[in-house]
Amino acid sequence: MAVGYDQDFSFNQQLWYYYTTNRGKIRSRYNDLTRKFLAYNDSEENPHAFLRKPQFEALEMYIFVKEFMNNKQVYEMFDDWRHKRDRFSDASYYALEKNGQIRLFDAPTEKQTDTLFKQMKKYRESYPNYIYALTMGLGKTILMATCIFYEFLLAKKYPRDKRFCHNALVFAPDKTVLQSLREIMTFDKTKVVPPEYARVLDSNIKFHFLDEAGTILHTIDDSDFNIIISNTQKIIVKKKRKEATPTETLFAGTGSLLSAVYGADSDDDDAWDDTTLMDNQRFKKLCRLPQLGVYVDEAHHLFGADLEKQIRSSGANKTSLRDTINLLAENTSIVACYNYTGTPYVKNQLLPEVVYAYGLRESIWNGFLKDADPIGFENVKNEEFLTAVVRTFWERYGGKTYEGLKPKLAIYASGVEEAATEVKPVLEKVLSDLGIPASKILLNVGDVKYTKNDDIRDFNNLDVPGSEGNEKQFIILVEKGKEGWNCRSLFGVALFRSPKSKIFVLQATMRCLRAITDERLTATVFLSKENYDTLDDELHKNFNMEIKDITNPSNDDRHKYQVRVLPPPRTITLKRVWHEYTLHEKEY
Structure with a gap:
């Protein structure tokens, strides 16, 4: 048992260790469609698989949290893990320490896990909130599209299952990222979806790209399989400075988002009082879509530059984007919020709800960048x-x-x-x-x-x-x-x-x-x-x-090593020793 406080401890590494140790058992429990979807994207089963290793591993964790952990919040999974309950129990079919087997890593101290749990629980949302941290250049947009396609396929087959998203709202922090998200619309689905299922998606998905101020969202109330791609300012709720005219109410929703992240400390436009929020036409239309999944690109904007201050103090303001998502959750059914970012650390502090991370150092060393x-x-x-x-x-x-x-x-x-x-x-x-x-x-x-x-x-x-x-x-x-x-x-x-x-x-x-x-x-x-x-x-x-x-x-500095875990030597105490001698006559 570790006795110190490990600054490098991260729950996502423990989740990944648990999943990889039980990968065969866990994947055998998935439904047939999920297994086919994973096999199509697994380079070990399909040599023509399109996704790169970090993308596929993130997809595995996405499905693991969705189907195996049943969309539990991160703090709930962490609490089960630290107390060895439910799926993490020593009596479970998926236990990691049966019969006294050793673990690869020492467990963190009880004090550390208690501190982390209190932090996670204090800043939880009313809906599941997950962060997938893949560094720039690894294909977060393609991964996001793949996850949405998976959601829609499962929602089509199991329409009453509340775990799956029937609609997707994709947020971008600014216009540059918004334009890059067009790839979701133009991407060849057959690269990540078996062709027979890609045709099902093509006949059902309806894209809505909100790239101009004042664009009206044309979704049918209570409809399924809508993908709304928007700059945050097109949906976001803002501070109401004066009484709006009907026209202004309809086309409202412009402004900046989290300029403080980029150093403009004097700008407080990204922090609002809950009593001064207003919504707009696009927001109201979103509230009429069932089982909405929210996907946030460049998600470090969502937490703001003062993450460290938020974690260490109470009563800190949330970002206006977070307030928008929270208001959506109050007015419609949000399955979960999925955040994709290339920077899992803010001021050297790991973002609190990371479930998968593939960093810059690993990406460069493994040739992905x-x-x-x-x-x-x-x-x-x-x-x-x-x-x-x-x-x-x-x-x-x-x-x-x-x-x-x-x-x-x-x-x-x-x-x-x-x-x-x-x-x-x-x-x-x-x-x-x-x-x-x-x-x-x-x-x-x-x-x-x-x-x-x-x-x-x-x-x-x-x-x-x-x-x-x-x-x-x-x-x-x-x-x-x-x-x-x-x-x-x-x-x-x-x-x-x-x-x-x-x-x-x-x-x-x-x-x-x-x-x-x-x-x-x-x-x-x-x-x-x-x-x-x-x-x-x-x-x-x-x-x-x-x-x-x-x-x-x-x-010269790069070497590959194969590491195997060897069992410790075993000794047996002999209570009785029997010697047997045989005589042979030797001829001269």
């Missing part, structure tokens, strides 16, 4: 920095293509004027010295004075082989290219000005880590010394790791 080579620069000046950055980038990636895509470098400027009047002229001069045409530059700053429609089209086509966007290799950005930007051909980022938000350094850096080709590749990150230190600090807060953990380790 590019390796990273961060370079820090002292005494940064525009021309010197850009010259060094472009020369290094071109030496490493110039003239190469990957899956028909040319490698790109994203240069982040702190403001529109700086990007247009300082960074771009210097970049043109550096490219000219290297014999690279200025047409390789793309300026995307969100200002129509400098960024035209053609530029936006090229930005959206950076990963399209043969397009004009693919020819753009030096991308100058202002407040772009953060969460939700999916550009696999991005091989470098340059950030030398200190942004207002420290988390932006982490978000910008991770954009270039998405994997491309089956080859192990390395992306280069160019930072000022100040931003280099900021990245190290943000990695520690959000992933519980250091900057050296994302660097490219040499192949």
Whole structure:
């Protein structure tokens, strides 16, 4: 028994250990449709399975919590586990310690489990709330779509089973992530759903994409199999500042969400008093949909920047998105809230309801992301920095293509004027010295004075082989290219000005880590010394790791070991010893 307080203890690891130890027993208890669905996505049973290992493991845990644990809240599962009750009992068919068998890990202290349980129970919601933490680039959007497809198939076959979602509401924190969620609508279902069942989904699913302010939600009351994809501001309840006109009531719902997460501490628009909330047409329509499952992308927004303060103090304000979900739960039947995030830590503290996590360190080391080579620069000046950055980038990636895509470098400027009047002229001069045409530059700053429609089209086509966007290799950005930007051909980022938000350094850096080709590749990150230190600090807060953990380790440092648990030696005490002698006559 451990005697200390283990800061690295996490319940999701214990759940995963329990599941993997009993995987065969547990999966044999699932219904036929679930077993077929899992087998179709399991690379050990289907060599053509589409999901990668972290995605499939998260799907396994999703179904385990759904069907085996019957949608219990995390604090309830944790309480059963620590007291060895129900499924976790030593007398259970699934017990891990029968006949005195040893465990791989020491149990945490009773004091620690009691503290964790009180924390979980204190901040529980009225509905089950789960967090699936997969780092950027592992395919959270595809995983989310797969989980929704699974829900709808089971709901179609078992319409009276309250465990399954009949409708899905997908939240995105901002417009960039919202656009990336279009993949749920366009994704080829047969990659994760057996073809005979994919046809059932195609004939029943109704998509509603709310991307414009004032968009009316056209769902039929009490209908099933609706997938509503929305920016949070299109549904969210807000503080009512004045009496609204009927038109304003109908089309209300704009505003910001959790800007404090990105460093704007003075903005309190994401915290509301329950007595000052109002709803809108879209919210009312959602309240008329039965058995609603809520799916939140980039879920760390849901908890806010003051998670540590919330956990340690009482009476802290919740986010307006959380209030919206809670109001939905009061007005309709919410099956559960499923949160997907790439950062399971906030200020080095694990989010309280994580049931599966696959971190940045594991993703890089296991080849699901590019390796990273961060370079820090002292005494940064525009021309010197850009010259060094472009020369290094071109030496490493110039003239190469990957899956028909040319490698790109994203240069982040702190403001529109700086990007247009300082960074771009210097970049043109550096490219000219290297014999690279200025047409390789793309300026995307969100200002129509400098960024035209053609530029936006090229930005959206950076990963399209043969397009004009693919020819753009030096991308100058202002407040772009953060969460939700999916550009696999991005091989470098340059950030030398200190942004207002420290988390932006982490978000910008991770954009270039998405994997491309089956080859192990390395992306280069160019930072000022100040931003280099900021990245190290943000990695520690959000992933519980250091900057050296994302660097490219040499192949000499990588070894595979096979570990087997051997039983302890056994001794037998002999009470009686019998000696038998035989004589043989020897002939001479």
